[in-house]
Amino acid sequence: MxxxxxxxxxxxxxxxxxxxxxxxxxxxxxxxxxxxxxxxxxxxxxxxxxxxxxxxxxxAFSDVHVHLDSTRLGLPFRPHTASPGIWPMVMNDRKNWRNAEAPIGERVRTTLEMMIARGTTRVRSYAQIDVDCKLERFEAVLAAKEQYAHAADVQIIAFPQAGLLREAGTPELIEESLKLGAGVVGGIDPCTLDRDPVRHLDIVFGLAEKYQLPVDIHLHEPGHLGVYSTDLILERTRALGMQGKVTMSHAYDLGSVDEATTRRLIDEFAELDVSMATVAPALQGQLPLVDLAEAGVRMGLGEDGQRDYWSPYGNADMLDRTWQLAFTNRFRRDELIEHCLAVASVGGASVIDPTARRLKGTADxxxxxxxxxxxxxxxxxxxxxxxxxxxxxxxxxxxxxxxxxxxxxxxxxxx
Structure with missing residues (x-):
């Protein structure tokens, strides 16, 4: 050797x-x-x-929340055209993603290459699966994962971006991707998008239990509604013995209800070893990063979309996103800025692999x-x-x- x-x-x-x-x-x-x-x-x-x-x-950096199949990096800049809201964003992406100046496989490869070149060697990427794209976008991410296995470890989330219940056939496509190599079962906004949180989460956790895979839930839901969905997720995590196998992504309004709810959620995340993935949004309702770290909750950072049909932001550079994490948390002390580096690297690695070394606090x-x-x-x-x-x-x-x-x-x- x-x-x-x-x-x-x-x-x-x-x-x-x-x-x-x-x-x-x-x-x-x-x-x-x-x-x-x-x-x-x-x-x-x-x-x-x-x-x-x-x-x-x-x-090295660990990007735990990136959409490799939703990218326009390397292509001409395109004005933003989507209307606000998850469903209008989904439909705008659906209307445009096939018409880019380069095929989806090339776009995925370009973005992954840029991420690796800037210091990211561990990646957890979403791959959109729905009745429009079927497995085409997933297969593009899977091909890039295999092509660049010498340079980075990539884990793929089977992601129902358009929901599981709004369009018939989506759960079956998700399951097919799990058979083909997706490593995480994805879910999204059980209340506001699918409007049936029990059925949505039953499908997500049912597939996770069947294939013995972890779960990653995209949660954009506000305030009390977000807490309600989170409580249903925690309930299933406890009942199925899935400690260490569930990640809450975004979940950026869970700290907006009241101090007691914030403390309870942090304690339950720590108890059930539920991890969190943030993209460092400029929002005020998040669970406090320092409190999560001191409680031992695994936290990772990601770049989300990369100059795509959802947003003009993103440049494949996790060091840049680390700056954003420090800035949006209003950190000034060196210790806390360095903690953001630790979250972006080792913290994210422990989200991908719960057996990996995890952060013990902001000074670790x-x-x-x-x-x-x-x-x-x-x-x-x-x-x-x-x-x-x-x-x-x-x-x-x-x-x-x-x-x-x-x-x-x-x-x-x-x-």
Missing amino acids: TTTIIKNARPWGGPASDVVIGDSGAPSARITEVRPHGAGAADPEGAVVVDGRGRLLLP RPGLAAGDPAELLLVDGETPAAAVMDRGKDRTVLHRGRVVASGLELVSAGR
Whole structure:
């Protein structure tokens, strides 16, 4: 097995160090040693040396909420045309997605390449499945997952963007995608979109139980209604013994009801090990990020759509989205800005894999010690907080201990 040594890097902004990685290229690739720069024995024969050049060394990003099949990155800018509301947005996307200047497979590949080149090596992507696109969009994401397996790990959510109940045949298409390789059962707005939360969640959790897969629920519902749907989800999580297997995505108004409800939800999320995925929206009703961290709730960050038919925002750069997470939470202290980096990397990894190392609070900085996975990012910056503010471009990305991107460009097959 190949050994990789990153020389003269500063883990989490600390002293210059040399980081040794064993089994490079294998799924088992992990950091085996972190030592002062220049110290230690001679490099083993055949070791691959990566010059850190004094840059920061951080855990690579984990994007846990991205729509790879809903993207126009790399294409000409298009004015926003959708009306407000989930269903009008769905219909606008349905009207336009086939008419883009490049086919869906190419668009998925372009976006995934850009994400990897900027430092993301772990991805949880939605793949829209409905009676209009059937499995076409899912198959495009699946093909990209397989093509770029050397550079990133991609998990696919079978996502009923148009609901499960509004159009006959959708649950059957979702189930077919699970047979073909989707790794997560998706759901969306059980009350406001499908208007039958019991039946909607019975289908979602029924499929999850049948195929022994986790669940990810897109929740845009406001206030008390969002809490009602969440309580139904928590009820099923407890009854089915699905602790550690449920993620609430968006859920950005659960903290708007009252202080007692906010505290209860945080405590129940912690008790049932329900994770959360945020895209850092500029909204005031969210469950507090600091309180979630201190309670031990797994939290990850994602980029959502990428300059698509839903929104003109998105640039495939999780460092940019980390800045947004800090900004929308009004964080100023370095510790909290660094916590956003931890959420965007190790926090997200624990959402994808609940057995992975998880954050223990806002001051926790895991991911760069002996035994940690070799998913790493070198980036220019004086300190981690400064890197979030400056979002430098001098980056080197390692997946399973191999360099897969440098200077915002992919390395063809890793090395």
